[in-house]
Amino acid sequence: MTGFISLFQAAVVFGTVIMFGAVGEIITEKSGNLNLGVPGIMYLGGIASLAGAFFYENSTDSPNSFVCVIIALLCAFLASALGGLIYSFLTITLRANQNVTGLTLTIFGSGVANFFGGSLNKLAGGVGQISVAATSTAFRSGVPLISKIEGPVGQLFFNYGWLTYIAIIVAIIAQWYLTRTRTGLNLRAVGENPATADAAGINVTAYKYLATCIGAGISGLGGMFYVMDYTKGTWANDGTIENLGWLAVALVIFTTWRPKNAIWGAYLFGILYWAFFYISGLTRSSQEIFKMLPYVVTIIVLIFISLRKKRENQPPEALGLSYFREDR
Amino acid sequence: MEKNVAVRMQHITKAFGTKVVANKDVTLEIEKGEILALLGENGSGKTTLMNMLSGIYHPDKGEIFVGGKEVHIESPKDAYNLGIGMIHQHFKLVDVFTATENVALGMNKTEAKNRNAIAKGIAEICDRYGFDVDPDKKVYNMSVSQKQTLEIVKTLYRGANILILDEPTAVLTPQETDKLFKVLRNMKKDGKSIIIITHKLHEVLAISDRVSILRKGEYIGTVETKDATVQSLTEMMVGQKVELDIERPEVENKEKRIAVSHLTCLNKYGVKSLDDVSFDAYGGEILGIAGISGSGQKALLEAIAGLQAAEAGSSVRYFAPGSEEESELIGKTVTQIKQMGVALSFVPEDRLGMGLVGTMGMTDNMMLKSYKKGVVFADRKTPRALASRVKDELEVVTPSLQTPVRKLSGGNVQKVLVGREIAAEPTVLMAAYAVRGLDINTSYTIYRLLNEQKKKGVAVIYVGEDLDVLLALCDRIAVLCAGKLNGIVDARETTKEEVGMLMTNLREE
DSSP states (O other), rough: HHHHHHHHHHHHHHHHHHHHHHHHHHHEEEEETTTTTHHHHHHHHHHHHHHHHHHHHHHOHHHHHHHHHHHHHHHHHHHHHHHHHHIIIIIIIIIIOHHHHHHHHHHHHHHHHHHHHHHHHTTTTSSTTOOOHHHHHHHHHOTTGGGOOHHHHHHSSOSSSSHHHHHHOOOOOOHHHHHSSSSHHHHHHHHHOOHHHHHHHOOOHHHHHHHHHHHHHHHHHHHIIIIIISSSSOOSSHHHHHHHHHHHHHHHHHTTTTTHHHHHHHHHHHHHHHHHSSSSSSOHHHHHHHHHHHHHHHHHHHHHHHHHGGGGSSOOTTOOOOOOOOOO | OOTEEEEEEEEEEEEEEETTTEEEEEEEEEEEOOOEEEEOOOOOSSSHHHHHHHTOOOSSSEEEEETTEEOOOOSSSHHHHHHHEEOOOSSSOTTTTTTHHHHOOOOOOTTOOOHHHHHHHHHHHHHHHHHHOOTTTTGSSSHHHHHHHHHHHHHTTTHHHHHHEEEEGGGGOOHHHHHHHHHHHHHHHOOOOEEEEEEOOOHHHOSEEEEEEETTEEEEEEEEGGGOOOOHHHHHHHHOOOOOOOOOOOOOEEEEEEEEEEEEEOTTTTTTTEEEEEEEEESSSSEEEOOOOOOOEEEEEHHTTOOOOOOTTEEEEEEEEEOOOOEOTTTOOHHHHTTOOOEEEEEOOOIIIIIOOSOOOOOHHHHHTTSSSSSOOOOOOOHHHHHHHHHHTOOOSSSSSTSGGGGGHHHHHHHHHHHHHTTOSSSSSEETTTTTTOHHHHHHHHHHHHHHHHTTTTTEEOOOSSSHHHHHHSSSEEEEEEEEEEEEEETTOHHHHHHHHHSOOOOOO
């Protein structure tokens, strides 16, 4: 039982990172933009929040935890949205190839983040020295009242940092926005058939820009959660964020572009990813086979939805395509 | 200006690039509560004109008045706000949305209601005009006719008083067409103005109050439908015969090459694109194929070339020159046909899609035909020699043989394609719209090349849209109408009116 509880806990923390990443990417892809820069954007979110918190904590003797949180959130969201803006400008305005732009953004994001990560470490006194304890503690504090619940139920569900629950709420809001609101309907139309949306008087360019930037901002919170909660306010140039970013992209496909599925899908990916840790007798190399499971599951889901040919489960029809009005 | 005029388009001119003038000084009036038919051949500028009314294009010159006031329509949204709605040939619907969701698209805050209210509004419109729409049905589950109905309902829901329908009957069965016309008459009674773009004369006579005719981008005139006949409309549509100075050598050594019999093909919707077509093509002659676009020309050429599946009972037999041998082409793939020794060359309509690879140079495009030669390494010498021969003989203007062909002008692209196809020394040469978009000089070069092939004894099949050219170039003309062969005429004897009538009026059987 304790084994399962700790597996589940590891899965939830892990899952929250990719849930943010995937929900942001779903919003982006619903506008027809296939942003493969998610790993880079999560890097940007992570390093920006770390830098913001580091300079704030260094500037004062007694950091206020509320200010810590606000600074980290703002830095992460804005830096990632800026990544989304670069992507939007290149693909929407300049009509660059979406795949190439996205992959470039991933390389760019990881380069920028590791450069500043190294620099911050140096400022803090050497490799692995950086720590934003106050901010990290603020992020890892539980939700009042429910974090007091004890026993297995409390350990399984109520023992996490408050951002874990925010991720679920963001996914639910995204689901509600896409399926229930007027602008959500318009956004989906832009991703399905931009010419139709244009003819109906929808500003295709504005929708694509906003969806991509806001989606990137949400994805970036995943990077921030990784830095603040998962690694407890430190920085390591080990490429983990990139791995998580690609898992988030896989999760988008796994959810068939529905944010509500990202909630349980992210935790399932977490369980699959950490399963090796709780299976005895694995060597270092056979562990890697288990770490592959989330990707295998994604491939199986892809095969399954392709065989069923249900239109609702397909990617947005215009995903990956630039839109020119003159093409009509 | 009279009160009864809903829209007036005045002195409208629109050009694409420097060469193509789509509309030249067109003036058009639509009254309230009438159905106006806009009639013209393909490429006569009907759709372009209407796209300017619906905000997709802007006129280069001229004014548009709606309800007596001059307006500038910058976008489809502006057109909506003026009560103008256009139903395009390619429906503007989102496939994974329901009917209601499609209607709700793009509404601003004041119009936005919950889905039930919109569904109710749809039901009201349906009751009023006699439509049948299931508000919860997904578009991808709908038939073509249902999608069209939804488009019209959507437009009416957004408050359109002026409806433009671009060839609405092209995708409908006769029963569905009757249903559509009934609805259009109901809408007319309600005071709506309707413009229907078409080239089907019997429909013009059945539904419209007045007919305006365009020819080659110019406004020819407007007549009351009750005073018009098929004959008079055809004359206005095709115009006087223009004498073209195209050489037409006499047919020598005529020899049966291809026998098409009972050829029937289905399009992707399961509708017959070709219906029981039979004819022979002879070596040493140019057989013209005339017809309104979409009458089955594409399916015909592709069926002969082995690119299109045919229904049971169809047959295309090939007679090799100078021998009694005959072979069946239906059911064979392109490669099999080639292996049988049938030298078939095809200049498709879509030059840079089916014909050439736009990003490759002339040499590489020549190689496409011979890449199977050579064991490990492809032979590049022969194609390069061929490319440079085509470049010299046909005077292709290109910086180099490596320049991607999409960077060349339309005429030069066509020369590369025709040059390559002719170099294969075909016994059958099929060309679809070979001079579309080309200037006069290049067009004449193409005619000369086709004639050279004819003199060599090649069976040339030429699909064209300009009747004057067909009459001057071809020996015989087969006329397709709605997928059926509506007659074969002798191009030296026939008149433009006769061909025009065959194109637009299916003979009773």
